[in-house]
Amino acid sequence: MNTMENLEKQLICPICLEMFTKPVVILPCQHNLCRKCANDVFQASNPYLPTRSGSVTSGGRFRCPSCRHEVVLDRHGVYGLQRNLLVENIIDMFKQESSSTKPAPQQKEETPMCDVHEEEKINIYCVTHGVPTCSMCKVFGAHKDCEVAPISSVYQTKKTELSDGIAMMVGNNDRMQGIISQLEEACRAIEENGRRQKTQVCEKFDQLYSILEERKREMSQKVTAEQEEKVNYIRGLTRKYGDHLEESCKIVEMGIQTMEEPEMALFLQNTKPLLKKITEASSTAHLDKVERGYESMDHYTVDFKKEGKALRSIDFIQDDEDEDDEDEDGEAGAEEGEGAQTVSGGSAVTPASIQPPPPPPPQQINSTPSSTST
Template identity: 90%
Template sequence: MNAMENLEKQLICPICLEIFTKPVVILPCQHNLCRKCANDVFQASNPYLPTRAGSLTSGGRFRCPSCRHEVILDRHGVYGLQRNLLVENIIDMFKQESSSSKPVPQNKEETPMCEVHEEEKINIYCVTHGVPTCSMCKVFGAHKDCEVAPITSIYQTKKTELSDGIAMMVSNNDRMQGIISHLEETCRAIEENSRRQKTQVCEKFDHLYTVLEGKKSEMMQKVTAEQDEKVNYIRGLTRKYGDHLEESCKVVEAGIQTMEEPEVALFLQNMKPLLKKISEASSTAHLDKVERGYENMEHFCVDFRKETKALRSIDFIQEADEDEEDEEEDKEAGAEEAEGAQTGSGSGAVTAASVQPPPPQQQSAPPVQP
């Protein structure tokens, strides 16, 4: 036994730690390896060499796992190493010797005994109660009035029945596994479709935000344009009234100086042109006027109640309605382009004065008194 154990130790592969598997290859350093193990070591040392049918066939190198000696292979790779037929024969002899020296286990079939009649073997089957029993129970015992059958025939029947049940359960398990796989795939599809739809919804809302921002900018520009126009006009009119006031002050100063003139002839001589200047300075007919309410900007009013209601009613639509939605969007875009300089949304909820205030020169209200 000790000799067999020592021999077995010599036949152990240093890679898989099992008895060498044929074919056994001998390395240049005289150490042995299973060809499969040698191929594994070669692949690990040369991961980038081309393969064919899962095996490396081109030249390369690796180190012996026993002595670390470098093994250089030719273009045949591991298949170019020589087989160690002597070791293979020794392995065959060792396996034969090991199998012959082991005792052959004897199959001892223990026949169950009857619980009531302990010396009787169970050899019949009670069909009425569905339990195995012995002959004594059929003759004298609890099963004397029952229908019985040979246990071997019932054995074959029940074995077939059990086999059919197992096959049915295996088939059912396969079906259940298929259902589980389908459900998992459906779950993944739902998650992917949800991500895609969320992205589309975000894009739709971003587009809506862009449209609203553009409309807001357009309306603000219109208000700003009218603001600039009115402010510039009022500032110009202010400068005209300021110039007229300055001329009037000069006439007043000239009148005061004339009133202080002691010479009667000189006073009367300056009176006529001075009175003419006073008459001209007192008249503001040549100055424009600002009509009442000119400063109001209330004609730029907005009413988003309809739009707010529409936004609150935003919801998902059926796929069949997508074409109709596209047509409506095209119509709305055309209506917005046709609006021109008017202020308003596509639904008409935003209103503005369609006619701008007339130019200040054409206004006929009474002039503002200085």
């Protein structure tokens, strides 16, 4: 098998990179070319010479694609070159031997043709531009100054690169799934902390009955507003990560389908945009991240000890006190709050003393929405 493979390499045309097609012509430098390939090279080097039925029939010059030796043709053109019957016989023997020793190959899909040279198959890969192309594009087309490589070697390299990219995407998807789980847990913690803090607020306000009922409603609304704001933000992040994960899964499926593509040229045509998508989808820099403790609602903790003490100090105004005592009581009340107010029944209250101190603002990071805390 190694001998046959080495022999096959010697029978490859340097232009079309396929086995020589009869008739095979031998150049003065002893290198061989398919007659069609030699004619194409000759026409590319002498574009202004007259042709007949697509073949050059007058003398001219071109360089051997293997050694760059200058080949001078007579008036018969390429048809004046001597045929290499020995190589043609070896090709016939090689094909007979290959057909008898190798199993019949499975029928493959038709090889895609070059867009510029419609009669040429895409059989080489342009390393400079990263696209598969045909041998004629390399000889005198858009890729004549480019570096090229056999399509089979690039196929294996790109297939390995795509496989590594898929593995990386699978790992990234697992990490994103973990982040989504953490975000969902943070959402539940925010909801639980919000319910607990509202319960504490309600319990404190219930002790003050109808006098603090309005304040209880306002503070509950503040807790609810921040809870909903944070939950909506976390859910929005969850949707973003979910959308990113869904897109990544689609790219993985596309990659798996591409990996199953048996035709190398089609595979290489689809690999470049797919690898670009994998690189873009692998980055999560555009996705916000939640700082630790963002779900905390502890800044809404309330303590009504001072207010309860002020309410327990409310008493009736003594009728036997003179005006001086009343003035002293008024000054003492002003020191405790903003001043005592006389109510029906002779009792005095200090409404300013029952206002809870404003809680500190919640911590925020990155692009999180602003909090509504006071």
